[in-house]
Amino acid sequence: MTDDSTDISRLIAGTGKSRSPWLWGAAIAAVLALGGAGWWMTARNSVATVSYDTAAVTRGALTVTVTATGTVQPTTKVDLSSELSGTLVAVGVDYNDKVTKGQELARLDDTKTRAQVANAEASVAAARARVTQAEATATENAATYDLAKQLEKRGVTARRDFISTDAEYRRSQAAVDIARADLTVAEANLELARADLENSVIRAPIDGIVLSRTAEVGQIVASSLNAPVLFTLAGDLAKMDLQVDIDEADIGRIATGNEATFTVDAFPGRSFPARIAQVRYAPETTDNVVTYKAVLTVENPDGLLRPGMTATAAITVASVDDSLIIPNAALRYAPPQTASASRGGSGLLGLIMPRRGPGGPSATADGKSVWVLRDGTPVNIPVTPGETDGRQTAITADGLTQGDAVITDQSVAQ
Structure with a gap:
């Protein structure tokens, strides 16, 4: 501040006896500004202190x-509907009941299905009788055919008669095949009828418990793609x-x-x-x-x-079973950048653009090093990060031991 005072003194002295009142006012204002600015910067630089927030390095297990x-x-969960349409005449279980595989849960009216089974059984009996009849006819025709063949060889029977006997024999053999096929169809229809009769009883497909039940006695069930769920x-x-x-x-x-x-x-x-x-x-x-x-x-x-x-x-x-562990904030911390002394000028320019003090912008943390506070001074130590749970990270580092104080943040007090 001495150089600025000398400049002002020379300015005042150079005016000589021709000094005017406005020059005196400007000089006084400049002196006051210099004095105030000098006091402010001296006070600011003298009371600014930096304090660090730290956390101790620990050793132990980390689970991610x-x-x-x-x-x-x-x-296992099963929704049960009915394969048949009909009216429910019995419901044997309720909510939370334990059931075993094959146990009856509900039953439809089986009047029609029983009649269909009886009809199918009669059809099977008739088909079996037709097979027996066809086989008997085929046996008779086979004997007649053998005799006609022998007579035809001896020339006793006319050729026309032998051809007729041969055709009859072949027709009887075909009749047997047809009768047997009809019996197969009748037996299949009987199986279908019996299956419908069996399906009129809704049974548990697994061992378990009844979670829900919508079936009620008297309810009409329609078998379709959108059949209602009766039991879960x-x-x-x-x-x-x-x-x-x-x-x-x-x-x-x-x-x-x-x-x-x-x-x-x-x-x-x-x-x-x-x-x-x-x-x-x-x-x-x-x-x-x-x-x-x-x-x-x-x-x-x-x-x-x-x-x-x-x-x-x-x-x-x-x-991680055994590793050094630090808070993630330590990997994100970087100290503020220090402003160069050339940033601030001297004299009046220095008052207008003073150099930057503590609390400037921070450097960028790379996540591969931490700052450790040793004897009040931050020391940078490279680390290799490992597993992290979002709050803490397991690391390996040569210059770091359990109990070291890693810096997580800092504050500047005026």
Whole structure:
């Protein structure tokens, strides 16, 4: 500030006796400005201090998980309708009933089907009789044919008579084939009628439990492509599936066999183990968000989990047993850039454009080094990042040990 004062003094002295009042005012204002600016910069530079936020380097295990939501479902679930049209005359089970394979659940009126079975049985009996009749005729004609053939060789029978006998014999053989074919058709129709009679009783196809029931006595059931679901059965609920939606950004880390734990709202604070059994390739798009279905197997021996429960799963995709661990903020930290002394001028120009003080823009962190505070001074140490859970990262570094204080942020106090 001495050079500026000298310049002003010379300006004042150079005016001599011709000094005017406006020059005196300008000189006084300049002196006051110089004094105020000098005081401000001296105070600013003297009280600015930098403090660092640090975190200790730890050593231990790190588990990386992917979070997904889904629902608990039975391993096997079957919707039952009726193959026949008719009226329900009996319903034998209700909600939550345990059933065994082949057990009767409901029964249709079987009056018509029983009559159809009786009709088919009569047709089979008639067809068998026709086969017997045709075979007897064929046997008779065969004997007649043999005799006619011998006589024809001896020249006793006319050739015309032998041709007639031969044709009759062949017709009787064909009649046997026709009768046997008719018997096959009749037997097939009997099987169809018996199948319809059997299907008039709706039976459980699996061992399990009744999840839902819409069947009522007197209800008319129509067999069609849109036949109503009468029963929904679930398999053994001691083993269940958890079907979750995996975001496409995480699907590359998910694999069959990954261990997982999940929670449900019904039992807060309790987690259940699971394992991925299948990761499906088919995408599912909802509101332009692509996900992939993963199926996890769940043991449910106590029956606490119920079909349809919403679950939040944490799937373990990677783990580190023993490694140095630092917070991710340490990899994102970089100290502010230091302004060069040439940025600020001297004299009046220096007052107008002073040099930059602490708290300037930060350098760009590359994620491959950290700053460690040692004896109050930041020291840069290269590291090799490994697995991360989003908050912490496992690293390897030669110049870093457990307990070192890595810098995560800083603040400037005036």
